[in-house]
Amino acid sequence: MTKAQLLITIALFAVGTMMTRFLPFIIFPKNRTTPKFVTYLGKYLPAAVIGMLVIYCIKDVDIMSGAHGLPELISIAVIVLLHVWRRQVLLSVGVGTVLYMLLVQFVFV
Amino acid sequence: MKQGNDKIKALEAAFPRTIPILAGFMFLGIAYGIRMSVAGFHPLYSVLMSIIIFGGSIQFVAVPMLLAPFAPLEALFMSLMINARHLFYGISMLEKYSIPSKKRLYLIFGMIDETFSINCTAEPPAGVDRGWFYFFVTLLDHSYWVIATAIGAIFGTAVSFNTKGLDFVMTALFVVIFTEQVLTEKDHLSSILGIALPLVCLLIFGGGNFLIPSMIALLAALTVAKKPIEKRGAVL
Numbered sequence: 001m002t003k004a005q006l007l008i009t010i011a012l013f014a015v016g017t018m019m020t021r022f023l024p025f026i027i028f029p030k031n032r033t034t035p036k037f038v039t040y041l042g043k044y045l046p047a048a049v050i051g052m053l054v055i056y057c058i059k060d061v062d063i064m065s066g067a068h069g070l071p072e073l074i075s076i077a078v079i080v081l082l083h084v085w086r087r088q089v090l091l092s093v094g095v096g097t098v099l100y101m102l103l104v105q106f107v108f109v
Numbered sequence: 110m111k112q113g114n115d116k117i118k119a120l121e122a123a124f125p126r127t128i129p130i131l132a133g134f135m136f137l138g139i140a141y142g143i144r145m146s147v148a149g150f151h152p153l154y155s156v157l158m159s160i161i162i163f164g165g166s167i168q169f170v171a172v173p174m175l176l177a178p179f180a181p182l183e184a185l186f187m188s189l190m191i192n193a194r195h196l197f198y199g200i201s202m203l204e205k206y207s208i209p210s211k212k213r214l215y216l217i218f219g220m221i222d223e224t225f226s227i228n229c230t231a232e233p234p235a236g237v238d239r240g241w242f243y244f245f246v247t248l249l250d251h252s253y254w255v256i257a258t259a260i261g262a263i264f265g266t267a268v269s270f271n272t273k274g275l276d277f278v279m280t281a282l283f284v285v286i287f288t289e290q291v292l293t294e295k296d297h298l299s300s301i302l303g304i305a306l307p308l309v310c311l312l313i314f315g316g317g318n319f320l321i322p323s324m325i326a327l328l329a330a331l332t333v334a335k336k337p338i339e340k341r342g343a344v345l
Contacts, residue, residue, distance in 0.1 A: 006154075006175060008179075008181055009171075009174070009175060009179065009180075009181055010154070010157065010158055010161070010162070010171075010175070012184040012185045013158070013162050013167060013168075013171050013184050013187075013188050014158075014161040014162045014188075015185060015188070016185045016188025016189045016192065017163075017164050018218065019188075020188070020189060020192040020193055020194075020196055020199075021192070021195045021199060022199070022217055022218075023196060023199065024199030024200045024203060025199055025203065025206070025213075025217055028200075028203055030207050034203060037335070039203075039204075040335055041200050041201075041331060042201055042202075042203050044299045044331055044338065045197055045200055045299070045327070045331065046201040046229050046230075046299075047294060047299035048299045048300065048303030048306075048327050049194070049197045049198065049201060049225075049229075049303060050226060050229070050230070050283065050287050050300075051287055051300055051301075051304040051307065052194070052303050052304075052306075052307045052324075053194075053226060053283045053287075054280070054283045054284055054287050055304065055319075056194070056320065057279060057280035057283055058280065059311055059316035059319060060316045072277075075277065075280075076280070076284050079281055079284045079288070080284065083284075083288045083289065084288065084292065087289070087292075089126075089129070089285050090125075092281070092288075093132075093285055096277070096281035096284070096285075097132075097275065097277050097278040097281050100274045100281070101272075101274035101275060101277070102274075104273055104274040105271060105273050105274060
């Protein structure tokens, strides 16, 4: 690619990404009443989307081979239990991440 | 002076929430900068992309496409596909982001997974301006991403300690946010659907193709559940 083509391609990656972020706000602007169904979605969708984000993070885990997803399973279980117990975000995230690193570097190598 | 104090208070409230993202982005951003450098791109390109695209997955996917022959429509289509989940973020944030002025544009521009997960679930402390809180969460995340990209692109190859598994910090953050949500919400239906349907789709369609079917399944399920949910008067 020439420099111009490269910059156009990069710009289009940005345009495509921004379309997905701006579209809902363009379709349902502030000054017009949002359809009831969309308001309903806006209220109940967030909880589901956070769940989907968790699954999105583990999408490339191969349960059929290698460590069979055990490092992820163990770490996520520890994070959930620790968080239910102490309710401290940074503690749960920190312990979970270090545990995962230890598991993939030393236990399931 | 009041305006200035509002900003500082919001920044002080926002920063601690973004610490896990700082850790995650230092890792992912540096990895991205290295990836681009290894592919032969000048650091300015990597930094430019992190500034104007600001999206982890699509920027990684873009690397081989930037090395391939010119295919602008493919670039556009790929960005739309990979980032389609942002549509859901937008619908979820219509109300929260209905703040005045130019800040709103920046909030929408910077609505990545991590920023969305914080702004969607965190309640800024009393006395802290909502708009500025959202703004600083977004700005901090954006800065981490750009700075980490620059570090990776410029000095990347000098980093040598074993960071294997560090990218799990993002998974950990989302798991914690999800757990916190389940502990505080009154009705768990939406959370359960949000885990169960994408998981089923992942098993059926595989990691590369499960996101769009998951979104369709979630929309369908929430449409069917609208009447019963509203009848129960469920409040999340």
